[in-house]
Amino acid sequence: MNLLENLNAAIAYLEEHLGDPLDWEALARKAGCSSFQLQRMFPYLTGMTLPEYVRRRRMTRAAADLLAGDARVAEVALRYGYESPTAFNRAFKAVHGVAPSAARHGGAQLATYPRLTFTLSVKGAEPMDYRIIEQPAFRVVGVPSGNGDWNVEDAGEKATAYWAELGPRIHEILALMDGSEPAGLLGVQLCRDGAFDCYMACVATDAPCPPAMAERVVPAATYAVFECVGPMPQAMNELWHRILTEWLPASGFEWATGSDVERYLTPGMTAPDSRSEVWLPVRPAR
Structure with missing residues (x-):
């Protein structure tokens, strides 16, 4: 696979393991590069670090789960890898600006961060000599x-x-x-x-x-x-x-x-x- 296919495979793997600790080596294998290269490359490609992207995706999914009303706040926190309610509350507020309890009751304004997809943008305005x-x-x-x-x-x-x-x-x-x-x-x-x-x-x-x-x-x-x-x-x-x-x-x-x-x-x-x-x-x- 080429670079874009590898990166999309890594994102797919990440989506399947949002509740797990971030496994740099597994992600790097999916991306077809080393952990060092993935960490260097990701901010250049996306404008954010990989841990920040994971946090945003976790909190996007957590907000949807809370709105669905199928679980308590503590259960949603555990679902996305937060054993401490305080840490989950802090992460949720950093993304959405409100506490998880406010999101659960509805009416709060929430942020959504969609899943990333890597595509090739052909610019061609300036050559890259090498x-x-x-x-x-x-x-x-x-x-x-x-x-x-x-x-x-x-x-x-x-x-x-x-x-x-x-x-x-x-x-x-x-x-x-x-x-x-x-x-x-x-x-x-x-x-x-x-x-x-x-x-x-x-x-x-x-x-x-x-x-x-x-x-x-x-x-x-x-x-x-x-x-x-x-x-x-x-x-x-x-x-x-x-x-x-x-x-x-x-x-x-x-x-x-x-x-x-x-x-x-x-x-x-x-x-x-x-x-x-x-x-x-x-x-x-x-």
Whole structure:
């Protein structure tokens, strides 16, 4: 199946298990990608995180059940995975603006969030130029961040804050450049066993790793490389959105498990003519 068919299969699976805990691995298998990729992709495609979509769908169905009058509030709460009435009440009010008891008695204004369906929107207004490269494995040294409690779904926002906090340490990282390829300042989303490991501002280098930094090896991969022109982070975020919503569904490629690379080619990252690249690991669609 292609990407859109896989995503719709994941949504169908989700609808059948709305009362169960969110099973990232099962959903990722249905979507034909890793859990890391699904978490990254979903907000770009839908404008919301997957847990938020699940919450909205659960509360849509819960409101319908309460209006039907076939169950008490506590029973509906359990039906959709809430053992605590307080947690269910809070989630319900966040979606509908009223308490479950008010919805049960009728007359309250409620919100409905329909089931998602993924379709291909052919825009074609602007071409998306790319090239395919075979990149051998390379060693990077830099400052890692985002491990532990970094939520992959808001990785773009986290990365923006991370770069701002990095400040003058960028010069310490750049000082490690020794002609190794790929040249330039890199931002790498590193994975381990298909799961998010960390985000790292780094350079490819054979230089020794300083005590206050870390080193990783980015595995060999086939990459689709996209050029980006414009100020960071807006231009990069817009490019990622186009890659995942326009290019990937129609490309004949799949997002392969691996490390995503952002390559910054000019020193003034916030300048209007700032140049950078996105390297997306890919494989032929199956």
